[in-house]
Amino acid sequence: MTTEPTTEALPGGYHTADFTKPDGRSLTLYGLQPVRVDSEIPSPSPDPVDARPLMRWHPVRGEWVMYAAHRMGRTFLPPPEYNPLAPTRDPAHPTELPRGEYDIAVFDNRFPSLTLTAPDPEPGPAGTRAGVGKCEVVVFSQSAQGRLCDLTDEQISLLLAVWADRTTRLAETGQINAVLPFENRGVEVGVTLHHPHGQIYAYDHVPPVAARAAAQMDAYVAEHGRPWLEDFIQEERAAEDRIIRDDGAALSVVPPFARYTYETWVLPTRPVSLLSDLSDAERHSMARVLRDALRRLDGLFGVRMPYLLTVHQAPLDTPRPAFPLHIEIYPYLRAPGRLKFLAGTEQGAGEFANDKFPEVAAAELRAVPDTAGDGL
Amino acid sequence: MTTEPTTEALPGGYHTADFTKPDGRSLTLYGLQPVRVDSEIPSPSPDPVDARPLMRWHPVRGEWVMYAAHRMGRTFLPPPEYNPLAPTRDPAHPTELPRGEYDIAVFDNRFPSLTLTAPDPEPGPAGTRAGVGKCEVVVFSQSAQGRLCDLTDEQISLLLAVWADRTTRLAETGQINAVLPFENRGVEVGVTLHHPHGQIYAYDHVPPVAARAAAQMDAYVAEHGRPWLEDFIQEERAAEDRIIRDDGAALSVVPPFARYTYETWVLPTRPVSLLSDLSDAERHSMARVLRDALRRLDGLFGVRMPYLLTVHQAPLDTPRPAFPLHIEIYPYLRAPGRLKFLAGTEQGAGEFANDKFPEVAAAELRAVPDTAGDGL
Numbered sequence: 001m002t003t004e005p006t007t008e009a010l011p012g013g014y015h016t017a018d019f020t021k022p023d024g025r026s027l028t029l030y031g032l033q034p035v036r037v038d039s040e041i042p043s044p045s046p047d048p049v050d051a052r053p054l055m056r057w058h059p060v061r062g063e064w065v066m067y068a069a070h071r072m073g074r075t076f077l078p079p080p081e082y083n084p085l086a087p088t089r090d091p092a093h094p095t096e097l098p099r100g101e102y103d104i105a106v107f108d109n110r111f112p113s114l115t116l117t118a119p120d121p122e123p124g125p126a127g128t129r130a131g132v133g134k135c136e137v138v139v140f141s142q143s144a145q146g147r148l149c150d151l152t153d154e155q156i157s158l159l160l161a162v163w164a165d166r167t168t169r170l171a172e173t174g175q176i177n178a179v180l181p182f183e184n185r186g187v188e189v190g191v192t193l194h195h196p197h198g199q200i201y202a203y204d205h206v207p208p209v210a211a212r213a214a215a216q217m218d219a220y221v222a223e224h225g226r227p228w229l230e231d232f233i234q235e236e237r238a239a240e241d242r243i244i245r246d247d248g249a250a251l252s253v254v255p256p257f258a259r260y261t262y263e264t265w266v267l268p269t270r271p272v273s274l275l276s277d278l279s280d281a282e283r284h285s286m287a288r289v290l291r292d293a294l295r296r297l298d299g300l301f302g303v304r305m306p307y308l309l310t311v312h313q314a315p316l317d318t319p320r321p322a323f324p325l326h327i328e329i330y331p332y333l334r335a336p337g338r339l340k341f342l343a344g345t346e347q348g349a350g351e352f353a354n355d356k357f358p359e360v361a362a363a364e365l366r367a368v369p370d371t372a373g374d375g376l
Numbered sequence: 377m378t379t380e381p382t383t384e385a386l387p388g389g390y391h392t393a394d395f396t397k398p399d400g401r402s403l404t405l406y407g408l409q410p411v412r413v414d415s416e417i418p419s420p421s422p423d424p425v426d427a428r429p430l431m432r433w434h435p436v437r438g439e440w441v442m443y444a445a446h447r448m449g450r451t452f453l454p455p456p457e458y459n460p461l462a463p464t465r466d467p468a469h470p471t472e473l474p475r476g477e478y479d480i481a482v483f484d485n486r487f488p489s490l491t492l493t494a495p496d497p498e499p500g501p502a503g504t505r506a507g508v509g510k511c512e513v514v515v516f517s518q519s520a521q522g523r524l525c526d527l528t529d530e531q532i533s534l535l536l537a538v539w540a541d542r543t544t545r546l547a548e549t550g551q552i553n554a555v556l557p558f559e560n561r562g563v564e565v566g567v568t569l570h571h572p573h574g575q576i577y578a579y580d581h582v583p584p585v586a587a588r589a590a591a592q593m594d595a596y597v598a599e600h601g602r603p604w605l606e607d608f609i610q611e612e613r614a615a616e617d618r619i620i621r622d623d624g625a626a627l628s629v630v631p632p633f634a635r636y637t638y639e640t641w642v643l644p645t646r647p648v649s650l651l652s653d654l655s656d657a658e659r660h661s662m663a664r665v666l667r668d669a670l671r672r673l674d675g676l677f678g679v680r681m682p683y684l685l686t687v688h689q690a691p692l693d694t695p696r697p698a699f700p701l702h703i704e705i706y707p708y709l710r711a712p713g714r715l716k717f718l719a720g721t722e723q724g725a726g727e728f729a730n731d732k733f734p735e736v737a738a739a740e741l742r743a744v745p746d747t748a749g750d751g752l
Contacts (some may be wrong), residue, residue: 182720
């Protein structure tokens with residue numbers, strides 16, 4: 001069967017369509033071309049998600065901890081014949097996605113750490129409350145084999161627009177104050193599904209990393225009279241030695257304060273606080289630089305670099321013009337076969353020790369040939 | 377040869393003696409009995425340590441990052457015939473430690489991320505400064521095979537006294553404002569030397585985790601009129617279900633806000649802010665509870681549990697009576713063979729997602745038989 005959904009236009013000329021899964025979860029498909037669906041909208045199980053996540057306050061660290069006891073049974077390295085993120089081939093074994101024409105899919109996580117409908121928990125320790133928020137899965141491609149950096153520049157530009165659209169929609173719920181898109185890649189760091197995908201965590205509060213960044217950036221403006229990003233871009237362009245690629249409207253850099261050996265930031269060169277503030281040209285430039293950065297990381301040692309990619313946007317609680325939208329990539333290899341682990345100083349003190357200067361790491365990344373990671 | 381050092385008495389009836397290594401680094405030996413040295417004081421290399429660590433300011437996270445480019449060549453899984461932490465057998469292949477009578481040894485890390493003599497760095501990016509601090513290695517035992525929890529209660533009590541003594545001495549330099557003793561164990565999490573040992577990082581500033589804790593604890597006293605620890609101990613004793621072992625002057629507990637599945641805290645039940653504030657009886661009680669907690673973690677799945685153990689003491693910059701001295705143990709296995717990795721929400725937002733309630737984890741740890749981890 002073929003379903004012709006009501007395709008809506010997104011800024012940038014993209015297309016999107018919304019669906020509801022049999023278990024009640026939402027699904028949104030996005031495409032460079034109009035979206036078309038050629039099968040029923042599936043779900044691995046027809047049972048409604050029974051998620052009762054809660055949060056407890058950590059009084060010493062001053063942060064929330066999320067508890068989701070229903071997550072323990074979640075999918076872990078399934079056999080190759082079952083990939084929940086591939087389009088459904090056999091209706092007797094439904095996956096999360098239908099067959100059809102689309103590039104990127106977003107759906108509610110079946111094992112969420114946070115939900116918009118989390119009930120008030122039973123009385124418990126002081127500082128216990130409902131785990132209000134939202135956890136989404138973002139499938140980057142219908143192909144199970146590729147990498148994020150195997151997408152075209154246009155498809156990565158669409159992904160940036162998808163992340164922006166999710167942020168806007170989550171803000172519109174009125175319940176969300178911070179949105180964190182991320183990709184965690186590599187069996188070395190516990191990734192359970194190899195189909196290229198990411199996640200979005202949306203919080204009803206401003207978590208510590210974003211709160212700290214917002215405060216730091218506000219203080220910078222107060223002290224210097226201009227946003228931090230303006231000075232940063234100017235200093236990095238003047239120094240040159242830490243920039244990996246400068247595309248004009250966006251650039252990639254190993255920041256002078258990199259915590260991971262090959263830590264790479266991808267930033268627009270104009271201060272904007274949300275993905276939705278980017279112009280089409282800026283988004284395209286970000287996409288080119290991001291794809292280039294990820295390909296260099298794979299080419300560096302000739303292996304798929306395990307990494308965490310996080311998209312840092314301003315908290316939504318109040319306008320935050322000083323907050324610089326940027327992407328941070330933490331590559332976990334510090335040398336071939338040698339993972340960076342977080343030990344005493346990183347976890348116990350909150351401060352990283354890095355064995356290589358960012359200038360050296362950036363030179364190595366600039367020297368990676370264009371084709372070094374092909375076919376990984 | 378036999379060296380009879382000037383053995384000094386430590387509080388608690390312990391013994392200690394100071395030495396200088398051929399390369400200029402310091403070595404202190406500690407014993408339940410008077411210390412005796414039966415060989416030259418060795419060093420793996422006679423060359424002075426050429427450490428020029430520096431720090432750079434991370435303007436978005438608001439924290440320092442340490443750079444120590446000389447660390448890249450540091451020891452990694454040496455062959456079994458060379459263990460730098462064992463007493464020197466063959467003077468032609470010196471280790472870090474002499475032969476003799478002692479229980480615990482402390483020496484300056486040969487690959488420090490911070491030193492008290494770090495020179496001012498060459499001009500660099502804004503926010504660059506000397507990496508002032510100190511990195512020490514603490515060898516828990518002369519035996520390469522054992523575990524921390526294979527020590528006797530008396531030896532663990534000595535270790536707590538050693539950590540206290542190091543903290544006091546570091547404070548006396550006038551250059552140190554925070555001291556973090558820790559043990560990182562498990563090849564799964566990148567540990568390079570299997571001889572039971574830990575490290576101490578001493579900072580010239582107050583790092584973010586300690587600063588945040590100090591601020592939280594001050595705010596708690598301001599709001600509630602009593603230290604947080606008092607309420608915490610009372611609530612946990614009333615609830616009972618998260619306590620692993622209550623020894624009176626100290627107890628172990630999976631805190632209600634545990635971030636790691638089997639996270640275990642070991643605390644004195646009286647609010648004290650530094651290890652050196654503990655009475656002898658309290659230190660002995662802490663030692664019994666700590667040994668018990670570590671043995672349960674190994675017995676839980678019948679494998680040496682990879683873990684990070686950090687000792688949280690008050691920052692030294694100013695008296696901090698509200699800061700609760702405690703030990704946090706982060707066990708990295710959340711189920712047999714399944715490591716906890718820090719992914720998007722943990723690293724990108726600073727908030728943990730935990731799949732098991734602390735009450736359930738504590739019940740599992742209480743149910744571990746006394747002998748479950750024997751011989752691991």
